[in-house]
Amino acid sequence: ILPALSSTIISLSLWTSSFIAVERMLIECFNYSLYRTRKYSFIFSIILLNLIFLTHITEFKRRKLKPDPILPNIYRCTSDDFEWSENTWKIIDKILTREYLHIGVPCLLHLISTIFILTHITKHKIYINEIENQFWEILLIQLKKHKYFLIPPILFILCTLPRLLLELITSRCCLEFNMK
Incomplete structure:
Protein backbone atom coordinates (compact mmCIF):
# COMPACT_ATOMS: atom_id res chain seq x y z
CA ILE A 1 0.00 0.00 0.00
CA LEU A 2 2.97 2.31 0.60
CA PRO A 3 4.01 2.66 -3.10
CA ALA A 4 0.43 3.44 -4.12
CA LEU A 5 0.10 5.95 -1.28
CA SER A 6 3.40 7.64 -2.18
CA SER A 7 2.38 8.02 -5.82
CA THR A 8 -0.95 9.48 -4.66
CA ILE A 9 0.84 12.05 -2.50
CA ILE A 10 3.24 12.92 -5.35
CA SER A 11 0.33 13.44 -7.72
CA LEU A 12 -1.45 15.59 -5.15
CA SER A 13 1.60 17.81 -4.71
CA LEU A 14 2.08 18.21 -8.47
CA TRP A 15 -1.56 19.12 -9.00
CA THR A 16 -1.57 21.54 -6.06
CA SER A 17 1.49 23.32 -7.42
CA SER A 18 -0.06 23.63 -10.85
CA PHE A 19 -3.33 24.95 -9.38
CA ILE A 20 -1.34 27.63 -7.57
CA ALA A 21 0.30 28.59 -10.88
CA VAL A 22 -3.09 28.78 -12.60
CA GLU A 23 -4.46 30.86 -9.74
CA ARG A 24 -1.57 33.30 -10.14
CA MET A 25 -2.27 33.49 -13.86
CA LEU A 26 -5.96 34.25 -13.20
CA ILE A 27 -5.04 37.01 -10.73
CA GLU A 28 -2.26 38.46 -12.90
CA CYS A 29 -3.80 38.29 -16.37
CA PHE A 30 -7.55 38.27 -15.91
CA ASN A 31 -7.93 40.53 -12.82
CA TYR A 32 -9.41 37.73 -10.76
CA SER A 33 -10.16 38.85 -7.21
CA LEU A 34 -7.55 37.75 -4.70
CA TYR A 35 -10.09 37.48 -1.89
CA ARG A 36 -12.49 35.33 -3.91
CA THR A 37 -9.72 32.84 -4.64
CA ARG A 38 -9.44 31.81 -0.98
CA LYS A 39 -12.96 30.44 -1.00
CA TYR A 40 -12.49 28.76 -4.37
CA SER A 41 -9.07 27.41 -3.36
CA PHE A 42 -10.65 25.53 -0.48
CA ILE A 43 -13.38 24.11 -2.72
CA PHE A 44 -10.90 23.13 -5.45
CA SER A 45 -8.60 21.53 -2.86
CA ILE A 46 -11.37 19.23 -1.66
CA ILE A 47 -12.39 18.39 -5.23
CA LEU A 48 -8.74 17.79 -6.17
CA LEU A 49 -8.16 15.51 -3.17
CA ASN A 50 -11.17 13.39 -4.13
CA LEU A 51 -10.22 13.23 -7.80
CA ILE A 52 -6.63 12.24 -7.05
CA PHE A 53 -7.81 9.46 -4.77
CA LEU A 54 -10.37 8.25 -7.30
CA THR A 55 -7.82 8.15 -10.11
CA HIS A 56 -5.44 6.10 -7.95
CA ILE A 57 -8.01 3.50 -6.93
CA THR A 58 -6.68 1.18 -9.62
CA GLU A 59 -3.23 1.22 -7.99
CA PHE A 60 -4.64 0.33 -4.58
CA LYS A 61 -6.76 -2.43 -6.10
CA LEU A 96 -5.45 7.60 -15.67
CA THR A 97 -1.79 6.63 -15.72
CA ARG A 98 0.70 8.88 -13.98
CA GLU A 99 2.62 9.59 -17.16
CA TYR A 100 -0.28 11.24 -18.93
CA LEU A 101 -2.64 12.64 -16.36
CA HIS A 102 -0.69 13.18 -13.16
CA ILE A 103 2.60 14.40 -14.60
CA GLY A 104 1.90 15.73 -18.08
CA VAL A 105 -1.17 17.84 -17.34
CA PRO A 106 0.25 19.66 -14.26
CA CYS A 107 3.47 20.39 -16.14
CA LEU A 108 1.45 21.65 -19.10
CA LEU A 109 -0.64 23.86 -16.78
CA HIS A 110 2.55 25.38 -15.37
CA LEU A 111 3.91 26.09 -18.84
CA ILE A 112 0.62 27.60 -20.05
CA SER A 113 0.31 29.84 -17.01
CA THR A 114 3.95 30.91 -17.41
CA ILE A 115 3.38 31.81 -21.06
CA PHE A 116 0.21 33.77 -20.21
CA ILE A 117 1.91 35.70 -17.41
CA LEU A 118 5.00 36.51 -19.47
CA THR A 119 2.97 37.67 -22.46
CA HIS A 120 0.80 39.78 -20.14
CA ILE A 121 3.88 41.41 -18.61
CA THR A 122 5.34 41.99 -22.07
CA LYS A 123 2.16 43.62 -23.37
CA HIS A 124 2.04 45.77 -20.25
CA LYS A 125 5.65 46.91 -20.79
CA ILE A 126 4.91 47.73 -24.43
CA TYR A 127 1.82 49.70 -23.42
CA ILE A 128 3.66 51.67 -20.73
CA ASN A 129 6.73 52.47 -22.84
CA GLU A 130 4.70 52.98 -26.04
CA ILE A 131 7.12 50.82 -28.00
CA GLU A 132 5.86 49.12 -31.16
CA ASN A 133 7.12 46.07 -33.06
CA GLN A 134 9.46 44.93 -30.28
CA PHE A 135 7.30 42.23 -28.71
CA TRP A 136 9.84 39.40 -29.05
CA GLU A 137 12.74 41.48 -27.74
CA ILE A 138 10.79 42.57 -24.68
CA LEU A 139 9.51 39.01 -24.19
CA LEU A 140 13.10 37.71 -24.09
CA ILE A 141 14.07 40.44 -21.62
CA GLN A 142 11.10 39.53 -19.40
CA LEU A 143 11.97 35.84 -19.69
CA LYS A 144 15.47 36.61 -18.44
CA LYS A 145 14.08 38.69 -15.57
CA HIS A 146 11.44 36.14 -14.62
CA LYS A 147 13.33 32.93 -15.33
CA TYR A 148 12.18 31.55 -11.99
CA PHE A 149 8.77 30.96 -13.65
CA LEU A 150 10.34 28.03 -15.49
CA ILE A 151 11.63 26.35 -12.33
CA PRO A 152 8.46 24.35 -11.42
CA PRO A 153 8.03 22.62 -14.81
CA ILE A 154 11.74 21.83 -14.96
CA LEU A 155 11.64 20.46 -11.40
CA PHE A 156 8.59 18.35 -12.31
CA ILE A 157 10.56 16.68 -15.05
CA LEU A 158 13.76 16.30 -13.03
CA CYS A 159 12.01 14.93 -9.94
CA THR A 160 9.63 12.51 -11.62
CA LEU A 161 11.91 11.21 -14.35
CA PRO A 162 14.06 9.00 -12.05
CA ARG A 163 10.96 7.41 -10.51
CA LEU A 164 9.43 6.75 -13.93
CA LEU A 165 12.70 5.25 -15.20
CA LEU A 166 13.01 3.09 -12.08
CA GLU A 167 9.46 1.80 -12.51
CA LEU A 168 10.14 1.07 -16.17
CA ILE A 169 13.38 -0.80 -15.39
CA THR A 170 11.96 -2.77 -12.46
CA SER A 171 8.82 -3.76 -14.37
CA ARG A 172 10.97 -5.14 -17.21
CA CYS A 173 13.28 -6.97 -14.79
CA CYS A 174 10.28 -8.43 -13.00
CA LEU A 175 8.78 -9.52 -16.31
CA GLU A 176 12.04 -11.18 -17.41
CA PHE A 177 12.40 -12.86 -14.00
CA ASN A 178 8.88 -14.27 -14.16
CA MET A 179 9.38 -15.57 -17.69
CA LYS A 180 12.42 -17.70 -16.69
Whole structure:
Protein backbone atom coordinates (compact mmCIF):
# COMPACT_ATOMS: atom_id res chain seq x y z
CA ILE A 1 0.00 0.00 0.00
CA LEU A 2 2.97 2.31 0.60
CA PRO A 3 4.01 2.66 -3.10
CA ALA A 4 0.43 3.44 -4.12
CA LEU A 5 0.10 5.95 -1.28
CA SER A 6 3.40 7.64 -2.18
CA SER A 7 2.38 8.02 -5.82
CA THR A 8 -0.95 9.48 -4.66
CA ILE A 9 0.84 12.05 -2.50
CA ILE A 10 3.24 12.92 -5.35
CA SER A 11 0.33 13.44 -7.72
CA LEU A 12 -1.45 15.59 -5.15
CA SER A 13 1.60 17.81 -4.71
CA LEU A 14 2.08 18.21 -8.47
CA TRP A 15 -1.56 19.12 -9.00
CA THR A 16 -1.57 21.54 -6.06
CA SER A 17 1.49 23.32 -7.42
CA SER A 18 -0.06 23.63 -10.85
CA PHE A 19 -3.33 24.95 -9.38
CA ILE A 20 -1.34 27.63 -7.57
CA ALA A 21 0.30 28.59 -10.88
CA VAL A 22 -3.09 28.78 -12.60
CA GLU A 23 -4.46 30.86 -9.74
CA ARG A 24 -1.57 33.30 -10.14
CA MET A 25 -2.27 33.49 -13.86
CA LEU A 26 -5.96 34.25 -13.20
CA ILE A 27 -5.04 37.01 -10.73
CA GLU A 28 -2.26 38.46 -12.90
CA CYS A 29 -3.80 38.29 -16.37
CA PHE A 30 -7.55 38.27 -15.91
CA ASN A 31 -7.93 40.53 -12.82
CA TYR A 32 -9.41 37.73 -10.76
CA SER A 33 -10.16 38.85 -7.21
CA LEU A 34 -7.55 37.75 -4.70
CA TYR A 35 -10.09 37.48 -1.89
CA ARG A 36 -12.49 35.33 -3.91
CA THR A 37 -9.72 32.84 -4.64
CA ARG A 38 -9.44 31.81 -0.98
CA LYS A 39 -12.96 30.44 -1.00
CA TYR A 40 -12.49 28.76 -4.37
CA SER A 41 -9.07 27.41 -3.36
CA PHE A 42 -10.65 25.53 -0.48
CA ILE A 43 -13.38 24.11 -2.72
CA PHE A 44 -10.90 23.13 -5.45
CA SER A 45 -8.60 21.53 -2.86
CA ILE A 46 -11.37 19.23 -1.66
CA ILE A 47 -12.39 18.39 -5.23
CA LEU A 48 -8.74 17.79 -6.17
CA LEU A 49 -8.16 15.51 -3.17
CA ASN A 50 -11.17 13.39 -4.13
CA LEU A 51 -10.22 13.23 -7.80
CA ILE A 52 -6.63 12.24 -7.05
CA PHE A 53 -7.81 9.46 -4.77
CA LEU A 54 -10.37 8.25 -7.30
CA THR A 55 -7.82 8.15 -10.11
CA HIS A 56 -5.44 6.10 -7.95
CA ILE A 57 -8.01 3.50 -6.93
CA THR A 58 -6.68 1.18 -9.62
CA GLU A 59 -3.23 1.22 -7.99
CA PHE A 60 -4.64 0.33 -4.58
CA LYS A 61 -6.76 -2.43 -6.10
CA ARG A 62 -3.94 -4.06 -8.09
CA ARG A 63 -1.27 -4.24 -5.39
CA LYS A 64 -1.18 -7.58 -3.58
CA LEU A 65 1.23 -9.50 -1.41
CA LYS A 66 2.32 -12.80 -2.91
CA PRO A 67 4.90 -15.33 -1.76
CA ASP A 68 8.23 -15.23 -3.50
CA PRO A 69 8.63 -18.26 -5.84
CA ILE A 70 12.23 -18.83 -4.74
CA LEU A 71 12.05 -17.95 -1.03
CA PRO A 72 8.66 -19.12 0.29
CA ASN A 73 8.99 -17.24 3.62
CA ILE A 74 9.28 -13.85 1.91
CA TYR A 75 6.31 -11.96 0.49
CA ARG A 76 6.60 -9.40 -2.29
CA CYS A 77 4.28 -6.61 -3.32
CA THR A 78 3.18 -7.26 -6.88
CA SER A 79 0.87 -5.57 -9.34
CA ASP A 80 -1.76 -7.99 -10.57
CA ASP A 81 -4.15 -7.61 -13.41
CA PHE A 82 -7.70 -6.95 -12.38
CA GLU A 83 -9.77 -9.94 -11.45
CA TRP A 84 -13.17 -8.64 -12.54
CA SER A 85 -14.18 -6.47 -15.50
CA GLU A 86 -10.65 -6.73 -16.78
CA ASN A 87 -11.16 -4.72 -19.99
CA THR A 88 -12.97 -1.86 -18.26
CA TRP A 89 -10.33 -1.46 -15.55
CA LYS A 90 -7.49 -1.71 -18.06
CA ILE A 91 -9.01 1.10 -20.13
CA ILE A 92 -9.50 3.24 -17.01
CA ASP A 93 -5.96 2.47 -15.87
CA LYS A 94 -4.51 3.42 -19.28
CA ILE A 95 -6.34 6.75 -19.26
CA LEU A 96 -5.45 7.60 -15.67
CA THR A 97 -1.79 6.63 -15.72
CA ARG A 98 0.70 8.88 -13.98
CA GLU A 99 2.62 9.59 -17.16
CA TYR A 100 -0.28 11.24 -18.93
CA LEU A 101 -2.64 12.64 -16.36
CA HIS A 102 -0.69 13.18 -13.16
CA ILE A 103 2.60 14.40 -14.60
CA GLY A 104 1.90 15.73 -18.08
CA VAL A 105 -1.17 17.84 -17.34
CA PRO A 106 0.25 19.66 -14.26
CA CYS A 107 3.47 20.39 -16.14
CA LEU A 108 1.45 21.65 -19.10
CA LEU A 109 -0.64 23.86 -16.78
CA HIS A 110 2.55 25.38 -15.37
CA LEU A 111 3.91 26.09 -18.84
CA ILE A 112 0.62 27.60 -20.05
CA SER A 113 0.31 29.84 -17.01
CA THR A 114 3.95 30.91 -17.41
CA ILE A 115 3.38 31.81 -21.06
CA PHE A 116 0.21 33.77 -20.21
CA ILE A 117 1.91 35.70 -17.41
CA LEU A 118 5.00 36.51 -19.47
CA THR A 119 2.97 37.67 -22.46
CA HIS A 120 0.80 39.78 -20.14
CA ILE A 121 3.88 41.41 -18.61
CA THR A 122 5.34 41.99 -22.07
CA LYS A 123 2.16 43.62 -23.37
CA HIS A 124 2.04 45.77 -20.25
CA LYS A 125 5.65 46.91 -20.79
CA ILE A 126 4.91 47.73 -24.43
CA TYR A 127 1.82 49.70 -23.42
CA ILE A 128 3.66 51.67 -20.73
CA ASN A 129 6.73 52.47 -22.84
CA GLU A 130 4.70 52.98 -26.04
CA ILE A 131 7.12 50.82 -28.00
CA GLU A 132 5.86 49.12 -31.16
CA ASN A 133 7.12 46.07 -33.06
CA GLN A 134 9.46 44.93 -30.28
CA PHE A 135 7.30 42.23 -28.71
CA TRP A 136 9.84 39.40 -29.05
CA GLU A 137 12.74 41.48 -27.74
CA ILE A 138 10.79 42.57 -24.68
CA LEU A 139 9.51 39.01 -24.19
CA LEU A 140 13.10 37.71 -24.09
CA ILE A 141 14.07 40.44 -21.62
CA GLN A 142 11.10 39.53 -19.40
CA LEU A 143 11.97 35.84 -19.69
CA LYS A 144 15.47 36.61 -18.44
CA LYS A 145 14.08 38.69 -15.57
CA HIS A 146 11.44 36.14 -14.62
CA LYS A 147 13.33 32.93 -15.33
CA TYR A 148 12.18 31.55 -11.99
CA PHE A 149 8.77 30.96 -13.65
CA LEU A 150 10.34 28.03 -15.49
CA ILE A 151 11.63 26.35 -12.33
CA PRO A 152 8.46 24.35 -11.42
CA PRO A 153 8.03 22.62 -14.81
CA ILE A 154 11.74 21.83 -14.96
CA LEU A 155 11.64 20.46 -11.40
CA PHE A 156 8.59 18.35 -12.31
CA ILE A 157 10.56 16.68 -15.05
CA LEU A 158 13.76 16.30 -13.03
CA CYS A 159 12.01 14.93 -9.94
CA THR A 160 9.63 12.51 -11.62
CA LEU A 161 11.91 11.21 -14.35
CA PRO A 162 14.06 9.00 -12.05
CA ARG A 163 10.96 7.41 -10.51
CA LEU A 164 9.43 6.75 -13.93
CA LEU A 165 12.70 5.25 -15.20
CA LEU A 166 13.01 3.09 -12.08
CA GLU A 167 9.46 1.80 -12.51
CA LEU A 168 10.14 1.07 -16.17
CA ILE A 169 13.38 -0.80 -15.39
CA THR A 170 11.96 -2.77 -12.46
CA SER A 171 8.82 -3.76 -14.37
CA ARG A 172 10.97 -5.14 -17.21
CA CYS A 173 13.28 -6.97 -14.79
CA CYS A 174 10.28 -8.43 -13.00
CA LEU A 175 8.78 -9.52 -16.31
CA GLU A 176 12.04 -11.18 -17.41
CA PHE A 177 12.40 -12.86 -14.00
CA ASN A 178 8.88 -14.27 -14.16
CA MET A 179 9.38 -15.57 -17.69
CA LYS A 180 12.42 -17.70 -16.69
